Amino acid sequence: MKKYFPTLIFIAVALVSLTMAALVYFATVEAARIKFQSVADDALNRIEGRMEFDLALLHATQAMFAAQKGNLSRDQFRSYFASLDAERSFPSLRGIGFVRLIDSGQSDAITAELKQGYGIDRPLFPDTNLSWRTPIVLFEPMSKASLDAMGFDMATDPLRRSAIEAALAAKGEPRATSRVLLGQGDNGPRQPGILVFSRVDRPDGEGTAPAGFLYVAFRTSELFQAALGKAPLLPVAVEVFDGTMGDDTLLFRSEAPPDPGYGDDFSVTREADVAGRKWTINFRPSTAFMPPSPRTAPLMLGLFGLVLAGSIALVARYQQRAYEAAALLHETTEKSLLEKDLMLQEMKHRIKNSIARVLAMARQTAAHSENIDEFSASFSARLQAMAASQDMLTRSRWQKADLGELLRIELGQVFGKELPVDMMSGPKVELDETTTQALGLTFHELATNALKYGDGDNSVGGLKVDWRLNGQGKGRRLLFNWVERNANGVSAPEKTGFGTKLIDMNITRELDGQIVRRYTEDGLRVEIDIPYRR
Template sequence: MLKRFPHGNMKRLLPLAAFLLVAAVGAGVTAVVYRTEETANRARFEAVADEAADRISDRVKEHVALLVATASFLKASGGAVPRAAFRRFVEGLDLDGEFDGVHGIGIARVAAKEDDAAVAAEIARSYGVERGVWPETDQPFRTPIVVLEPERARSSATLGFDMYSEASRREAMNRAIASGKVRATAPVELLREVPGEAQTGFLAYYPLPESRPAASRLPAVSGFVYAPFLAHDLHTAALDERYGLPVEIETRDTTANASVLLYRSADYAISGASPRYRLSRTIDVAGRTWTLSMHETPGYMRGRTNFYSFIVGAISLLLAAAIAASARWQIRAVESAEQLRAVSEQAVKDKELILQEMKHRLKNAIARILAMARQTGAHADTVEDFSSSLSARLQAMANAQDMLARSRWQRADLRDLLMTELNQVFGDAAAESRIAGESVELNEKQTQAFALTFHELATNTLKYGSGAESKGGLSVHWTLAGPPRGRMLDLTWEETTGTAVAEPESRGFGSRLIDANIKGELGGTVERSYGENGFSIRIVVPYR
């Protein structure tokens, strides 16, 4: 069976529920805005990555175009170009200024082994050095380097080197012969082409066509225009700092499912530990496939701090808090209105109770006066005695009432409170009552409750009980029992009459007033007994 929440708990949970609901909606909107901003940031980075890939691709194409231009120059010169003219041509290209990454431009002759002497003579004519073709090889033909400019591009081991003897170079030259186009090698260490320390790069070859007899062992080319490319210089030039591309890059040759590192920027591994955006692009480089892996630099996100996501999130939280506070204030306003209505209703009830009590007290006061008049008349011998005695009793009654009114029944001794009420009702006859009990000090609530209770009991005794009979008697005794923190005040009011007292069929206002004070106000119990010899009431209340 489902347990229903109390209405108060539901009202207390309403502001929290409103906050959570609005916050959840705000979180959803913030997430959408964040994804939108992230999509925009990624799109911007993709544009940066595409630009970087295009710059590298365009740079390689421009450099490769030099080989075609050089081949055209040789063709226009009839194929036999003196070294001095070739040097001036290369110097005019301004490789250092406009074509960083191209280490030089050279010519490799296609020759048979028996042509080694002719090749050595050509090198001697061009450079004035004695250099033969090397190394020894079992390949069907040779491609020794006979020209390489500018001078900085040559090492002591450059001229006469048979590039066809090395597998990577040979594979690229074979593809160039077959296609008639520029073809590049896989990444290689440029040991001989570059003076000094070995550097990673690649070589590109452009074939120089030549007609040969069908039975010739040589291919239908006279040689190759070639160039060594330094990978680091080429990428650095393409990604010049002037362009301000916030990208770290790693380039690998992935032709035929291989993966050979060609270039890696200095901070690629450092800043790439946890990249936010990672992209890859592929480009074609003279018949080979390069894969460029890129991610952003640490400075890419500088100034792109998801501003709108933060603003939307902050506004959502503020709105949720404002709605929750508004709901709480509204609930408090409703509760205040309910409390005011309850206070008004209670005030009406209290007013009615006061009117009823005043009416009851007025009737009791009249009944007391009549009872005192009868008792006084029964014992007075003359009219003067009757008048004097009745006046004295009425004055005592007024004095007792005035004392209780002045003290507001705030604190009182139980015996004093009881005797004040008995003296007010019975006058001198009150001394004949048997009163027994230890000293008990009552607090404000107890004083008011017992004062009303004693008033009702004394009035009823005067009207209907032992006070109305000459042979009647009254006994009141009380005790305190129990531990200090749980002590109970046990009081018994016992009336002795000459006739039997029957239990009334219904309870009047006085009985209900006693129960309301003892049970309702003090949390005690009331036991009434009716018998042949009179009436008793036992009152037990917690004593604090």
């Protein structure tokens, strides 16, 4: 029996070692699976965030059409589209269009409208048995293919008609089509895409039917590349389907192939609600995915156990450490998933607030603008002021922003980057998110008024800005002085413009502060007093 004892010891320790290797292998696989689920959720957040950003364009355009009562000329619509800088801001956008809702008996009026606006002399197409029609009457950017499509009745296509009917019932909310092939008439092959429709109501008292529908066209390949192509690149292979999975519902498939070394257990499927459509998104690890532990760890553990056959205690200790490491990794991953979920909810909340602010600013700017050019200039300038504040907050992860830097950025957008050294003075003051956004728009409006109504070329030289902190603790306040020197003197305006109202709303309502304007013989003095919240 004794001569077999070494063999028995070797067999026993070998079994323990192999068992440990198997346990570590399963723990490694589970840790890798949890890590990949976190990566897949990050990719889903990017896709949903990109879609909400792109659909904000439809909301803004809808607000402009509503302000214009649904009547825009081709030149006005072209000028508005040019101001969007769509090629840089919306790389997946194929174009924005407007289809008018009419009875079939009104086709001749639309034919005349197209002839007057585009020089097109042809009837609406194709023929239809429906009692209503939705021909394309506006589209940008204009090309030969889009010119050939003017007058096309969207309702004759079942996919487009379904989305139009859904948008009609949704009362202002966008509704998307299922997968459509875009690119008809282009040199390249047709590619999968979607159209998103949103109704434009008529002025009050002119019937219950809308004036028509705005629509945007996206190529899904560029859409998802814009969402997933930013650094850091995620190690995922993505397939996106409209509804159920199938070749006829495929919207996008990433170029990076899935890693064949990971089985179906690593496939993560999520659903997203996009403008009334359910998208099914399948994520699989790509060859760039790195698990938390090397794949060779279980093999190395087995070899180590065989070499050190007598070190049973060491093997048991390693087992304990492996379990503790796996438990800690699982706990850390769950905490990370919770934090990502909270960040997603906060991001959605911020996006909705930003969209609401942009829509309100678009409506008010449109209401106080005499023409589309004035609307485009004012609206773009205010968006840039808002974007500057957002950029500062983003760099600090939405925690704080420096008052002096914010002021230099906003004044630089109006007066140019070369500002006098002695123009601004004050201590270093850090602002919270709400104060940063409100003061960013306030500084932009004050600087614009100074340039517009100031002392000619001496507007910059006659401007002095200083600030200070007063008080202690919760009663601490930020005092801000804006002084414009003008040799001709200034007097109070007879009519309050939208810019002044915007400043007052930001200071008194948004920040719960006070603002005083003093018009004197030598210029204007603006005193702002707000609670200081870091």
